[in-house]
Amino acid sequence: AQTVTQSQPEMSVQEAETVTLSCTYDTSESNYYLFWYKQPPSRQMILVIRQEAYKQQNATENRFSVNFQKAAKSFSLKISDSQLGDTAMYFCAWAMFFSTPFSGGYNKLIFGAGTRLAVHP
Amino acid sequence: GAVVSQHPSWVICKSGTSVKIECRSLDFQATTMFWYRQFPKQSLMLMATSNEGSKATYEQGVEKDKFLINHASLTLSTLTVTSAHPEDSSFYICSASLGNRGTQYFGPGTRLLVL
Numbered sequence: 001a002q003t004v005t006q007s008q009p010e011m012s013v014q015e016a017e018t019v020t021l022s023c024t025y026d027t028s029e030s031n032y033y034l035f036w037y038k039q040p041p042s043r044q045m046i047l048v049i050r051q052e053a054y055k056q057q058n059a060t061e062n063r064f065s066v067n068f069q070k071a072a073k074s075f076s077l078k079i080s081d082s083q084l085g086d087t088a089m090y091f092c093a094w095a096m097f098f099s100t101p102f103s104g105g106y107n108k109l110i111f112g113a114g115t116r117l118a119v120h121p
Numbered sequence: 122g123a124v125v126s127q128h129p130s131w132v133i134c135k136s137g138t139s140v141k142i143e144c145r146s147l148d149f150q151a152t153t154m155f156w157y158r159q160f161p162k163q164s165l166m167l168m169a170t171s172n173e174g175s176k177a178t179y180e181q182g183v184e185k186d187k188f189l190i191n192h193a194s195l196t197l198s199t200l201t202v203t204s205a206h207p208e209d210s211s212f213y214i215c216s217a218s219l220g221n222r223g224t225q226y227f228g229p230g231t232r233l234l235v236l
Contacts, residue, residue: 045227106153111164
């Protein structure tokens with residue numbers, strides 16, 4: 001069964017410091033996508049970063065970067081220069097592809113349990 | 122770009138009534154829309170997947186007669202909680218996917234409280 005594990009229920013970091021959130025997943029697929037989503041207190045889910053498994057280069061988005069280790073099935077998120085606005089719940093997600101006859105298919109997200117990150121001044 | 126709206130943002134209703142929640146993709150046509158439920162301090166639980174013009178695919182354990190999903194167009198999906206009971210109180214989130222292997226973009230969620 002496909003699973004996503006986030007082993008850190010809570011993390012805290014000082015403003016301007018760097019923090020890494022861990023995520024591991026289990027799948028026998030070779031072509032898939034991985035995501036990190038952020039859910040601040042407003043509860044709006046916001047896409048942070050996306051990684052395609054066939055790409056060896058780690059994805060980056062400004063202060064956010066990932067360390068994607070395909071063989072180890074690991075997908076950690078590094079937040080550099082942490083800001084107070086980064087305080088949120090962070091969810092790692094693995095996308096499983098389903099083929100459908102009419103629409104061509106879709107990605108179904110399997111979420112981890114989440115890591116609550118608190119950024120302190 | 123890739124904005125998804127949900128309406129209403131919160132709703133309070135009496136037990137036994139039905140509640141409809143709308144999910145719209147505002148600036149793109151979504152091939153697939155998804156409905157999730159989230160309990161406090163927990164992760165998102167997928168309820169169903171819907172494609173425009175076809176029946177929704179429900180996850181195991183989700184009652185299709187309880188949670189009716191209609192995907193009328195490429196920009197609109199609705200979730201109707203029929204004969205709502207207090208245990209249906211939750212936070213419901215929709216998402217829309219652009220393209221077959223596209224990223225899911227989420228709506229702001231709907232808080233439902235059934236009295």
